[in-house]
Amino acid sequence: MxxxxxxxxxxxxxxxxxxxxxxxxxxxxxxxxxxxxxxxxxxxxxxxxxxxxxxxxxxxxxxxxxxxxxxxxxxxxxxxxxxxxxxxxxxxxxxxxxxxxxxxxxEEFAASIKASLDLDDILKDFINFLKKSTNATAVYAGILEKVKRPIKETDEELAHIDDEAPQHIRYIEASEGSEFMVGKTIKEEEGEITYSVWKEPEVEDAGSGDEENKVEKPPKLYQLNAKFVPDVISELKLKFFDVPKLGSYFVVPMTYKSCLSEASFDFAVEDALECRRQRADQEQEKLNYENRSNKDEEEKIFEEIVEAPYKTNDIKLIVGLDSMGQDREFTEEDRKKCVDWIVFFTNEWERAENQSLKKDITAYLSVYDHNKEVYNEKQLDWSEEERLAAEEAVKTLDVNAHDDLKHLAESKALLEILRKRVLDPSMLREIYSFKDFKVIKFARVFQLVFYYFGIDREKLVTPGTNQLNWKNSKKYLNDHFENCLKTVNPSGPKNEKPPAYARTLKLDKDVKSVNSELLRKYSLSLFLLFRFLELCLRVRILDVTCRRRQYLMKKEERELAIKTFEDLANKKQQALEEARDKFNKEQDLLDEFAERAVFDDNKFLQEFDEIESNRPIEIPPEVFPDEDGDLEWEETNP
Known part of the structure; x- marks a missing residue:
């Protein structure tokens, strides 16, 4: 403690x-x-x-x-x-x-447009560009054209054209999400506002009633006669292809002068050749002037010789924009920008077509003189080669052969000669060079060759027509095309039944409608391809005709043999019965106790067959017609 x-x-x-x-x-x-x-x-x-x-x-x-x-x-x-x-x-x-x-x-997009020779290919991108630039719901382009006449696949190439038909707008391109617009059409009474972009500017009366007092409305901020609808719901002069929604509509004309046509090509080629002749004459005139004796003459001025402008025709298109579903109006800035781009695109379209035609003409003239020289040089040799080949082919036949067989042999020999000429590297190269052309004449020849080689019509023609779309079709000038040239054989049975437009007689009829002389002057290589097709069809028709004639002959021979066999059998049976009856009657006349004989049928038949006129008939085997789906029986007359 x-x-x-x-x-x-x-x-x-x-x-x-x-x-x-x-x-x-x-x-x-x-x-x-x-x-x-x-x-x-x-x-x-x-x-x-x-x-x-x-x-x-x-x-x-x-x-x-x-x-x-x-x-x-x-x-x-x-x-x-x-x-x-x-x-x-x-x-x-x-x-x-x-x-x-x-x-x-x-700037990059504008540069791509300026560098292009195919504005058709950029139209889709251009439409999507306008959509993005203006924040539009949809942008679409349509072309003004005549209503096409309904056609069948076997109708003529231009059967769809009806000069008296009314016009309509057919939409050919649309922005992403609005592809359903492509192929749709609109008549003028259905879309007055859209059609009004091509009308002349309106004039206003100042009040006096005099023509002099009528003045045009003040110009707009943009260059074209565009039309703007702030509220599409309240506008009755519009046609809707989908459920109407709140928004605005802006439409701009896009008309350009096109020179990509056969008429423009012909005129430009003739003009280029004429200018070439005039320049040659001018050069000679200059030479004579420089060598003149009197140097004191007033100096002569030689004018430059230039080609005439290309012939053109107006292609009328429209570009429409809408903001449906956004319930807003396009601003004036958006509209002006849109018009400026359309003006730019239109000008570039004309530029591209002019450059393309110039390129085509330059390429064409580069081989024009050469082809002319080659034909003049080889014409006699080619004719002699064909004559000798036809003669050699006929020598292999019996002297009593039918004329059709002779013509068939001649045609087969000529076909191989033409095959060799078409496959000549220089000619084949020239045929392939047509892929670089925007405008070609006698496109029908390529179309018929493609049909003959089995390419489907829908892949070749412009929809609603039987007219070749060269831009889509030229890709078929490929290895398959060359292989067909090397291997196609029009002879022999062919089970396949081609479409009506590619049947042999239809193709032969279409071939006959081609002016071969004008074709030769246009292109030697295409002329040789045409003759190759012509001979293929000729060989085919003759081959089927000869085989069917041979079938009918064999069929008739067998039927005659069967009839003769049956007649001989009846004759033999009748002779047997008669001989037996005669024998039996002779036996009946003998004495009651005489020895009676038996009639020998086999011996009688043997003796009957040994008689020359009663020799047994051999019936040929049954024959069947070949299957040739490209030629009906009623289409040939053996």
Missing amino acids: SNLVNHARFIKAQEHEDIKYLKQDPIGDVVAEALSELYLAKPNNPLHFLGNWLLNYAATLKNKDQEYTRLEQKDSLIQKHEQALQDERDIEEKERIEKDLKKSKE
Whole structure:
């Protein structure tokens, strides 16, 4: 117990909770500082001084807190302002980058248009570009054309053309998501606003009624007679191909002068040849002038000889835009931009066609003189080669052979000669060079050859017509085409039944409609290809005719043999019965006790067959006609 008492002074006393509170640093420091100030001031009223000091300290501390808060708010506002400025700069920079990128893409797209010779191929991209540029719901292009006459696949090449038919707009291209528009048509009475883009500008009467007082309306901000409908729902002169929705409609004419036609090609070639002749004459005239004896003459000026502009015809198209479903109007800026691009595209379309035609004419004239020279040089040799081949072919036949067999042999020999000429590398190369042409004449020859080689009509013709679409068809001048030239054999049975337009007699009829002399003057290689096809069809017809004649002869021979066999059998049976009856009657006349004989049928039949006129008939085996699906029996007359 004493030990506990002795050590009690070393045990730390337990502090009261209030003391812990007062000993906190914020309180202790303040109290210590207050007492320090009290000690230094030594006021008469310490408690009053200490209270005022603490109140002043609290006010000062509060002001410091408020100032700190204010400075914090100021810094925050400065930071927010700087962030806002930075955000604005970022937005401006982003807009600038987007604007530069958009401008760059527009310049790149414009450059691709300027570099193209096939604006048809870019029309789809152009339509999608306008959609994106104007934020349109849909953009579509249509062409003004005459309504096509309904045709059958066996009709003539231009059977779809009806000069008296009314016109309509047929949509030929549409932006992504609106492809259902392609192929749709619209008549004038169904879409007066769309058709009005081709009408002359309206005039207003100033009031007097005089013609002089009629003035045109003020020009619009854009160049073309475009039409704008702010609200399509309230407009009755529009035709909808889908459910009408709130929005606007803008339509712009896109008319360009096209020179890609056979008429333009013919005129340009004749003009180029004439200019070439005139330049040659002028060069001679210049030479004579330089060598003149009288040098004192007034100097003569020779005018430059230039080709005439190409003949053209107007191709009328429209480009329509709508914002249906967006319930907004196209801005004037969007509309003007759209028109500017359409003007640019139209001008480039004319430029591309002019360059394409010039390229075609240059390529054509480069082989024109050569072909003419080759034909003049080889014409006699070729004729003699064909004559000798035909004579040799006939020599292998019996002298009494049918004329058709002779013609068949001659045609087969000529066909191989033509095959060799067409497959000549120079001629084949020239045929393939037509793939680079935009305008070709006698395209019907290629069409008939493609049909003969089994290419489906739908892959070759413009929809709704029987007219060859050269742009889509020229890809078939390929390895398959050359292989067909090498291997096609018109002779022999052919089970396949081709479509009506590719039947042999239909092709032969179409071939006969081609003016071969004009074709030869146009292209020697195409002329040789035409003659090759002509001979293939001739061989085919003669081959089928001869085989069917041979079949009928064998069939008739067998039928005659069967009839002769049956007649001989009846004759034999009748002779047997007569001989037997005669024998039996002779036996009946014998004496009652005489020995009677038996008639020997086999001996009689053997003796009957030994007679020359009764020799047994051998019946030929049964014959069957060949399957020739390309020629019906009624189409040939063996």
